[in-house]
Amino acid sequence: MAKISGQLPQVFEFDCEIDGKTAVWVYGISNQNDLTKLIIPNKVEIVAEPCMCSKLEEIVLGKDVWRYDVCGDNSQYSVKTFQVHTDNNEFDTLNGSLVSKDRKIIFRAIKNIDLIPNECEEIHSYAFSHTSISLDRYSLSNIKKIRYGAFVNCDNITSVFLPENILVGGSAFADCDNMSFVYLPKSAIRWNTLDNPPFADLSPTATVYCGNLDDYFPQIKTWYDSWPPGYVDHLEVDSVEAFMLYWGFVDTQTIVFGQTADDMEKAMNTGEVNNNE
Numbered sequence: 001m002a003k004i005s006g007q008l009p010q011v012f013e014f015d016c017e018i019d020g021k022t023a024v025w026v027y028g029i030s031n032q033n034d035l036t037k038l039i040i041p042n043k044v045e046i047v048a049e050p051c052m053c054s055k056l057e058e059i060v061l062g063k064d065v066w067r068y069d070v071c072g073d074n075s076q077y078s079v080k081t082f083q084v085h086t087d088n089n090e091f092d093t094l095n096g097s098l099v100s101k102d103r104k105i106i107f108r109a110i111k112n113i114d115l116i117p118n119e120c121e122e123i124h125s126y127a128f129s130h131t132s133i134s135l136d137r138y139s140l141s142n143i144k145k146i147r148y149g150a151f152v153n154c155d156n157i158t159s160v161f162l163p164e165n166i167l168v169g170g171s172a173f174a175d176c177d178n179m180s181f182v183y184l185p186k187s188a189i190r191w192n193t194l195d196n197p198p199f200a201d202l203s204p205t206a207t208v209y210c211g212n213l214d215d216y217f218p219q220i221k222t223w224y225d226s227w228p229p230g231y232v233d234h235l236e237v238d239s240v241e242a243f244m245l246y247w248g249f250v251d252t253q254t255i256v257f258g259q260t261a262d263d264m265e266k267a268m269n270t271g272e273v274n275n276n277e
Contacts, residue, residue: 029053040065042085049108052076061098063087068098070108070126072149077130078111094119109133118142123150125169130154137161137265146172148195159268161261162188170195171248173202182208183264186215190246193223197248204252209259209267213243220246 029050063085134156159181
């Protein structure tokens with residue numbers, strides 16, 4: 001049984017959806033305001049992140065944990081450090097955050113994280129949700145994949161420069177209400193067309209800097225052609241409207257085409273927009 005102060009969490013055995021085996025799952029830890037440290041013992045394999053535990057500062061994972069499910073709505077998230085058993089085959093820690101054993105995937109950042117580790121190439125779903133992370137031009141330079149909801153409710157993010165050839169999951173920056181600038185390179189790829197668009201629920205007043213509109217058409221056309229007749233036939237595939245629908249932009253946002261990352265950085269610093277198109 002997991003060691004916590006106060007009421008013990010529920011421990012539940014269920015048929016795992018991933019490979020059909022029976023796993024021990026710790027879940028149901030929420031609203032325990034006296035909980036400061038959670039120790040997950042060996043034999044527990046799946047952990048659902050404690051939610052709304054405002055004083056929880058440390059989580060220790062045993063050697064058998066192979067899945068950690070982040071609570072994306074955890075507005076009281078307060079974890080300052082993770083620890084992982086040295087014999088765990090799936091997870092490790094890096095600067096206190098929970099990462100994969102090879103340190104290429106960040107699964108859950110600590111609350112007060114101030115930078116993305118250079119070793120990481122993938123950001124897992126909700127990994128940075130409700131943290132204090134802020135991003136500069138080069139924060140995502142080494143990142144190749146951003147999964148669904150990775151930066152949900154990150155109030156300190158005011159701008160994001162996406163690198164070339166990055167895969168971006170649905171609602172990656174949802175409810176980042178203070179984000180004013182987005183750079184979207186022409187080589188960026190929408191990860192899963194069945195999810196919400198990558199920029200669904202982005203701040204409605206954001207300004208988006210993009211390459212030339214026609215650079216995005218091949219990817220949009222592939223998505224467009226995958227829909228049954230009648231769903232998007234009202235749109236011209238080479239239109240601004242199709243571009244906005246594909247990425248999840250809305251009419252209240254400003255879309256500026258023909259731009260580079262340098263152009264956006266200049267606009268952020270001076271307020272001047274280059275007219276390159």
